[in-house]
């Protein structure tokens with residue numbers, strides 16, 4: 001029992017430092033209002049930006065997919081798990097992104113975490129000839145992909161294209177991989193993708209873009225960060241997730257068809273895992289049709305409207321709402337305990353908003369990370385903003 005006691009000691013240490021995390025159990029579909037332990041809360045914490053996760057049309061499509069293809073895929077894609085639904089989804093996503101990716105092909109994954117592991121490992125297949133350049137605030141799954149790749153790694157400061165330029169100029173590696181989130185998940189700000197892409201073209205590097213928070217949200221057509229900035233290049237390797245704005249689960253990589261074929265042959269996190277249930281791919285086809293429709297555009301417009309209501313109704317004195325063009329709208333408080341207290345007070349008042357502390361964010365920038373969804377009404381956002389105003393003035 002020494003092993004158990006040792007772990008228990010570690011857990012007690014986390015609790016003593018206020019760092020032990022816990023889960024709240026919801027009884028209802030993801031949406032603007034969720035039921036937790038019999039209480040209805042107004043939720044500003046999910047990544048369901050377009051309000052599709054609880055949409056009955058997607059649940060219906062999933063049921064239809066399950067009745068057609070069964071519950072599970074039965075095997076990995078390369079053995080026998082690749083269904084017509086997976087194939088149709090890959091083709092639809094490639095067509096959707098084709099304005100931005102020449103000779104686009106896409107490849108589906110069960111999660112974005114797996115997609116990032118696979119694409120970084122595949123592109124740096126020969127570790128001794130590869131160098132990776134990573135943005136300082138990249139997502140954990142990108143960082144773990146780089147660990148798996150075992151290629152030399154250089155980290156450039158957040159948003160600092162000039163620093164990246166210096167590193168690329170000094171590199172003698174045959175394969176250079178620049179890896180970045182498009183939308184940073186704790187701030188909602190955007191990477192300077194046009195400058196990064198220009199550098200990648202100048203130095204013959206790949207630009208890996210993780211658009212987890214941009215796909216479906218950014219760009220008039222919902223094509224994400226590449227559409228937002230009007231980018232198109234063979235140097236782009238795009239990763240979009242399908243469990244956030246798309247409302248289901250899964251992810252895809254979209255790139256030149258040769259890159260995708262290489263991944264199918266070489267990416268171990270693609271090859272050695274069971275294919276996602278086909279019913280999910282079937283539901284995602286329905287989700288993509290909504291994203292790519294006038295209704296999708298209305299949902300994106302709603303997000304902009306809600307961000308406007310938030311900034312107009314908040315009347316902050318010391319706390320700050322930095323400008324964010326995305327659905328991620330953090331309120332920077334600074335002090336850890338003050339952020340925790342604010343989240344607890346909001347929770348008591350019926351608002352579910354997570355507090356984020358270091359080391360997830362830099363010291364002194366503890367915050368409420370609130371996320372907007374097209375499922376919210378303007379009045380929901382105004383009510384939250386008034387509650388935040390009241391807590392700040394009383395604190």
Ligand SMILES: *Cc1c(COP(=O)(O)O)cnc(C)c1O
Pocket residue numbers: 110111112113114116139141181185210212213241242243250251
């Ligand atoms: C959520 C997220 C992922 C992981 O995607 P999952 O489909 O949830 O595994 C990857 N990158 C970023 C930036 C994310 O926010």
